[in-house]
Amino acid sequence: xxxxxxxxxxxxxxxxxxxxxxxxxxxxxxxxxxxxxxxxxxxxxxxxxxxxxxxxxxxxxxxxxxxxxxxxxxxxxxxxxxxxxxxxxxxxxxxxxxxxxxxxxxxxxxxxxxxxxxxxxxxxxxxxxxxxxxxxxxxxxxxxxxxxxxxxxxxxxxxxxxxxxxxxxxxxxxxxxxxxxxxxxxxxxxxxxxxxxxxxxxxxxxxxxxxxxxxxxxxxxxxxxxxxxxxxxxxxxxxxxxxxxxxxxxxxxxxxxxxxxxxxxxxxxxxxxxxxxxxxxxxxxxxxxxxxxxxxxxxxxxxxxxxxxx
RNA sequence: CGCGGGGUGGAGCAGCCUGGUAGCUCGUUGGGCUCAUAACCCAAAGGUCAGAGGUUCAAAUCCUCUCCCCGCAA
Numbered sequence: 001x002x003x004x005x006x007x008x009x010x011x012x013x014x015x016x017x018x019x020x021x022x023x024x025x026x027x028x029x030x031x032x033x034x035x036x037x038x039x040x041x042x043x044x045x046x047x048x049x050x051x052x053x054x055x056x057x058x059x060x061x062x063x064x065x066x067x068x069x070x071x072x073x074x075x076x077x078x079x080x081x082x083x084x085x086x087x088x089x090x091x092x093x094x095x096x097x098x099x100x101x102x103x104x105x106x107x108x109x110x111x112x113x114x115x116x117x118x119x120x121x122x123x124x125x126x127x128x129x130x131x132x133x134x135x136x137x138x139x140x141x142x143x144x145x146x147x148x149x150x151x152x153x154x155x156x157x158x159x160x161x162x163x164x165x166x167x168x169x170x171x172x173x174x175x176x177x178x179x180x181x182x183x184x185x186x187x188x189x190x191x192x193x194x195x196x197x198x199x200x201x202x203x204x205x206x207x208x209x210x211x212x213x214x215x216x217x218x219x220x221x222x223x224x225x226x227x228x229x230x231x232x233x234x235x236x237x238x239x240x241x242x243x244x245x246x247x248x249x250x251x252x253x254x255x256x257x258x259x260x261x262x263x264x265x266x267x268x269x270x271x272x273x274x275x276x277x278x279x280x281x282x283x284x285x286x287x288x289x290x291x292x293x294x295x296x297x298x299x300x301x302x303x304x305x306x307x308x309x310x
Numbered sequence: 311c312g313c314g315g316g317g318u319g320g321a322g323c324a325g326c327c328u329g330g331u332a333g334c335u336c337g338u339u340g341g342g343c344u345c346a347u348a349a350c351c352c353a354a355a356g357g358u359c360a361g362a363g364g365u366u367c368a369a370a371u372c373c374u375c376u377c378c379c380c381g382c383a384a
Contacts, residue, residue, distance in 0.1 A: 036312080206382095206383090285380095286314090286315065286316095287381060288322090288379095291322075295321055298321065298334095299323035299324090299335070300322080
């Protein structure tokens with residue numbers, strides 16, 4: 001088959017690599033335009049684009065999805081099928097109907113749960129014990145298409161979104177190739193999603209990282225994991241911002257107001273939450289790298305009774 | 311040229327504005343105390359103050375350049 005691949009970030013790379021090793025031919029790649037990135041705001045190509053360049057595959061980077069400058073060359077590639085992993089844009093009907101065998105999407109959750117842009121993060125934030133990959137035939141909705149294949153993957157207790165994502169991405173690549181093979185063989189029956197079971201995993205914003213100390217400690221600990229490495233969980237000690245990279249919850253109760261530092265140990269800072277306490281283990285302040293609390297404490301004055309938060 | 315902060319014994323920080331003896335909390339080593347200890351007490355070792363140049367009687371501190379690190383922003 002002639003395949004066009006659409007994808008952008010690191011998560012999409014294993015899918016593309018898997019396709020390149022498969023029997024099918026990747027005839028073109030669509031990825032988002034180069035964007036200013038990092039300090040210095042250097043224009044940076046997406047991870048998918050870098051692979052495409054390495055392989056010498058034709059690339060399209062549409063700014064707008066409905067213009068002929070994009071649609072015409074895309075049609076000229078004559079794809080039998082379009083494979084999409086974390087592309088980051090909605091595909092309109094004009095594109096969805098272009099390839100005879102349709103558009104297949106690799107999604108990082110067990111659909112119909114966690115539809116949307118940030119399924120990996122939300123699964124961790126909600127303390128799920130397992131998640132997975134679903135491949136589906138795309139339709140006009142947000143991850144609402146008929147499901148093709150699905151495979152589960154366990155979430156480790158100390159997994160963060162950052163450690164879980166690469167495993168899911170690898171699985172996504174495997175499942176994508178398997179899905180295409182079975183589609184060709186005609187052994188696959190698309191299964192409609194149960195919309196009643198659907199939940200959403202909306203795109204995370206920077207502000208979602210701000211810790212709300214009135215939440216339960218167990219939920220806060222999951223949030224810290226799910227928000228790592230981006231956007232990162234953070235709170236404030238006065239005007240100083242603390243990024244919290246690691247924290248565990250304790251069931252121990254406290255009568256202190258949520259956000260109050262209850263006690264300071266050698267390598268832990270216990271903070272009162274809405275229920276139970278959160279034990280901070282790894283902190284980062286501006287201009288400094290992240291460090292274990294034991295090191296953080298040698299250079300920062302932290303005492304019981306100090307309030308955290310805004 | 312997107313904005314900003316930082317590089318000081320092994321770790322984390324103060325000192326810099328207002329030049330003039332290298333400081334704090336830990337760690338390390340030795341000793342003491344103790345039934346005992348990651349606890350406590352005493353002592354010691356350990357630093358070309360990122361690098362180069364400049365100003366000055368004198369530079370961690372002021373000026374210029376270089377290298378490295380980080381936050382914001384994505």
